[in-house]
Amino acid sequence: MNLLFTCAGRRNYLLKYFKEIIGKQGVIIAVDSNPLAPAFADADLSFEMQPVHHPEYLVELKDVIDRYQVDLVIPLNDIELPLLSKNKSYLESGGARVVVSNEKIVSIASDKWKTFRFFQHLNIKTPLSFLSVNDAEDAISNGLVNFPLILKPRWGSASIGIKQVDNRRELRLAYEWLNVEIEKSVLNQMNFSQIDEAIIIQEKLTGQEFGMDILNDFEGRHYGSFARKKLIMRSGETDKATTAISEQFSELGRKLSGQTKHIGIMDCDFFLANDQVYFLEMNPRFGGGYPLSHAGGVNVPGIYIEWSKGNRNVSEYDNYIDNLTFSKCDTVVNVPKQNRLNVESILSL
Template sequence: MNILFTSVGRRSYLVQYFKETLGDSGEVHVANSSSVSPAFLVADKSVVTPLIYDSEYISFLLEYCKSNHIDAVISLFDIDLPILAKNKERFEEIGTTVIVSDYETIEICNDKWKTFCYLKEKGIDIPVTFISLDDAISSLHNGCVSYPVMVKPRWGMGSIAVFEAENEEELRIFYAKTMRNIQNTYLKYESAVDIEKSILIQEKLKGQEYGLDVIDDLNCNYVTTIAKMKYAMRSGETDCAVTVDKPELKRLGEKLSCVMHHRANLDVDVFVVEDKCYVLEMNARFGGGYPFSHMAGVNLPLAIVKWLNNESVEKSVLTERVNIMGQKDIQMVRLQIEPQMNIGKILDADEAERQFLYFEKFLSPTLLERGIDIKSYAQKICSHGAILSCKNGIENPMGLLGMYVNDKDAYTAYLSFLSVDPNFRGLHVGKEMMKKAEKLALENGMRNFKLEVRKSNINGIAFYKYMGYEVIEEATKDSYYMWKELKEN
């Protein structure tokens, strides 16, 4: 049995758990939109996917599952879940089971306003929440709730962009700031549904925080609930926790399973204030608190594999020992892989000028030394050619390429500019940019690619030879022309 984790992020320990479960009987594959993930080092096989929002995302995954004989897909990221849920049947058709809750269940989890309304309707305690700033302020005025209150994105995750307002002035400011934050981050995709109702104001509870793993089988039948007292948090994830024996939390878990009808794991944050258990947040997937259950003897990966094989799961597989305290320690791993490269076109001449100014200093001689006016150069290449920029996962420009594709007589593309920031050399930035440039040339009807290189630039000549170019003639007394015939794939 082969299992694929999508949006695996940093959860290398889950890969490890499934590898231990499968042993020699199957492989664990991981997929992520960035390869900068420790999980890539642990998995049997890994793949960098298009972004979740990309129209090719699902077809990419389907293709991958087909050619790698993936039996089951598990996603670890909230944004990924609804897209997989919607496309579950397409995976079924190729024999791949997506272990994901129904779309409606995921929506109730991801949309924190729906979480509030739905759980309230079902009689489950949840902090008082407002979707309208005016409603919140009038309730604060008449004393129904009191400061501090939390201001957070309705479709947010964990503690990202959450503010604590201690008075009305702060509340108004944080509300406006959160609105701007949403529009500047990927949260805008989710919030586009209803931007005016994309911020929640929620009472802040003072109590002890617990985490639950509410476990259903793959047919949404309740199995058990593991409760952990959170001892320390870090970046919104549980860093240190201890399994506890608190019957009221088990009862809450069973009730949640009953109203949520999820599959496998439902990760729940709970605040216990005096004797009441308030649900703070739910995620229909493995959460950052699962390893604490695993450490206490629970083996959900094994149960999932058995369920997939239609085998029965003994009670002991999902039974925890209590008072087991765990902590997440840091372990250094070396990433052998290339960092993420996003190669895109620059279409705006001003932006092109800025980029040429930044990258030309790495050339020898520089454009300025050659007496080239960068503004008009940028405009010219923008109009008659193409400019490719290569950035890494944190949007640092790593390389810049300028080319012409307007030779409709000889169908020869011409490389005018290629510069890689020395900080990023050795990462194949130049190679990947050239490959993209050649593809683009073909798409523009070009059949050959030509470039000029200084004779003294030994490394450059070697690089272009490696890329399939050959020296065809002297360009000047100091430089050669190199040339390559382009082939479709």
């Protein structure tokens, strides 16, 4: 079984987890636009590719899938999910399976405003959110929310650009500056139709933050939910966490799974405040907190491989244990030199 990881970046651990399962019975392939992506060190094959927003990205990706007879494609970056979801049939035309959800749920998850409205529709508690400074200020005047407030890119990723403001002056200054940052970012190249409403303003919750991996099978049916109590964050990812088994959390995970019918793993963030659960975000791909769940006893790579083989019994890979605390640490890898894929030579084949 040959596996392809797109936008592999720093996800060395995922490549290692899957390699432990397939051993020598398959090839681990990693692609990334950065020739120094650390994940290349743990791949059997690795290629530098065009960035996701480049018009040749799909052609290059399809070539790797077909040329190396890839069985399973595992996307790892939020920004590429809409593109891969839209072109899933094209990418799978040679027999590969792309672990990406349908366009509707990817669109909702990629857009924090749509996510807010989605949670509201399901009667799932979520922080009050606004798309304009005027709406936020009206809510403050009416006593619906109070400072501090949180500003973040509407289509952001990895906690990039998040700002806290404590008064009206800071709100307007931060809003204006975040717009400048977004105009200079990759978001301005993604052709979002509402780029003039690219910032979401949210009430700040006080309480304990959690992450949860909600796992569906490849047909979108719920398998299980695995929560973590976040202890420390680093660069937008969970750095230290404690496993948490709770029927309340599991039931909410089951409810969300049934409504999204997402494919594979979905990383969700929520707060427990005053004994109430407030969902913030959902990301239908492996999140940065997954290795802490993996260490806690759920082996999603093993489950994926069994499902790919048509096996439904995956109990040997599901041994999640409550109240175990884990912490990440950095390491240094020797990144092999990369050759950029040449789309002209690909098209001439």
